[in-house]
Amino acid sequence: MMDADLRVRAGGDGEPLLLLLHGLGATGDVWSGWWPELANRWPGRWIAPDLPGHGGSPAPPEYTFDALAEAVRPLVTGGGPTVVVGHSLGGVVALALAARLPVAAVIGLGIKVAWSDEDLERAGAMAQRPVAWFDSADEAAARHLRVSGLAGLLTPDDPAVRAGIHEIGGRWRLALDPCAFGVGAPDMAPLVAGTSAAVTLARGEHDPMNTDDQLRQWGVPVVTLAGLGHNAHVESPRHCLELLADHAW
Known part of the structure; x- marks a missing residue:
């Protein structure tokens, strides 16, 4: 479904709202x-939306964390408590969003x-x-898996992978707008x-993308998920869901 110009997946009813933001190259x-x-x-x-320039969501005029946060902002409605879980790029967007809205937890x-x-x-x-x-969906899917860091975690025919590729005129491409790679590095101190x-x-x-010490420097609680890698939310949803234990009012 489309909401606020974004393709979203959604479920459940009532409050609180859980907003799930994927990482660079992935989809909702x-x-x-x-x-x-x-x-x-x-x-x-x-x-769970597709961020702008990913999946079925159109590319934005520019790729900044603030612009991406503004794009998902209309999804947070109703005035009730909201928890935002963001992976990688989505985690930075979650922090930028929380500076604009009364979010309970990030x-x-x-x-x-x-x-x-x-x-x-x-x-x-x-x-x-x-x-x-690419000449085939399988070739495009294999590229999507590499770019999104999901190779070995999902199969090429997984719906989450197929959502990340587009067929146009008999040829295939990643749904990802390459310009999204230019979003830059987050300035974590003001974001937190x-x-x-x-x-x-x-x-x-x-996770090779970060260390415990790098995350601890921002003065907020840090949780290390044993045995998991960068895409921990894909590797073990049940394990990662323990992060929500204190926020399901």
Whole structure:
């Protein structure tokens, strides 16, 4: 379904609202492993949008964390308590959103908080690449899995993978707008300080994108998920759902 110009998946009823924001290259469908668990463990509604420039959502005029937060802002309605869980890019967007709305809690999972000049140069180069086209859906799906970091976790025919590719005129491409790679590095200090929400930063024990010490420097609770990697929310939805234990009023 489409809501506020974004493609979203949604379920549940009532309050509180749980907003699930995916990482760079993925789509809202990447949370599909959570949905059966949420039916039993979350008392209210949940919404999982495709961020702008991903999946079925149109590309924005510019890629900044503030612009992405503004795009998802209309999804948070009703005035009741809202918890936002964001993975990687989505975690930064969650913090930027919490500076604009009275969000009860933000859980940022797998955020890359330390960026080198080489990291930024590599991301900038990827943002300048033209769209790659493929002759088959399977080829495009394999590329999507690599770009989103989901290779080995999902199969090419998984609905979450198919949501990340588009067929146009008999050829296939990633749904991801390459320009999204140019969003840059988050300025974590003002992002964390700019909200009254209860902020938790979480990471998989084997996540190469960050370390416990890097996350602890921001003065908020840090949770390390044993045995999991960067895409912990895909590897073990049940384990990650424990992060919500204190927020399901």
